[in-house]
Amino acid sequence: MAQFLEKEYEKTFATYMRTWSDLGIHHIQFNVLDKDTLLDAQEHSEQYPFLAVRVAGFCAYYVDLNRDVQDQIIARTDQGFA
Numbered sequence: 001m002a003q004f005l006e007k008e009y010e011k012t013f014a015t016y017m018r019t020w021s022d023l024g025i026h027h028i029q030f031n032v033l034d035k036d037t038l039l040d041a042q043e044h045s046e047q048y049p050f051l052a053v054r055v056a057g058f059c060a061y062y063v064d065l066n067r068d069v070q071d072q073i074i075a076r077t078d079q080g081f082a
Contacts, residue, residue, distance in 0.1 A: 029054040035077045
């Protein structure tokens with residue numbers, strides 16, 4: 001998700017956000033982390049004690065989540081705009 005905040009995707013991301021607003025959806029949440037960071041945090045949890053992620057409407061420390069939930073977060077991290 002973090003890559004979509006960079007210059008080449010800036011306009012597309014802004015349009016994406018406007019669409020949510022136009023649809024009347026006033027709550028959206030993002031994890032702005034890359035897959036490599038999340039994978040590293042799985043393997044070296046001691047280096048990421050305060051890494052927080054959004055999980056189904058609440059925040060949690062990534063290293064406190066079980067491996068299955070971490071894997072789900074990693075799976076939804078890789079996204080793209082067509």
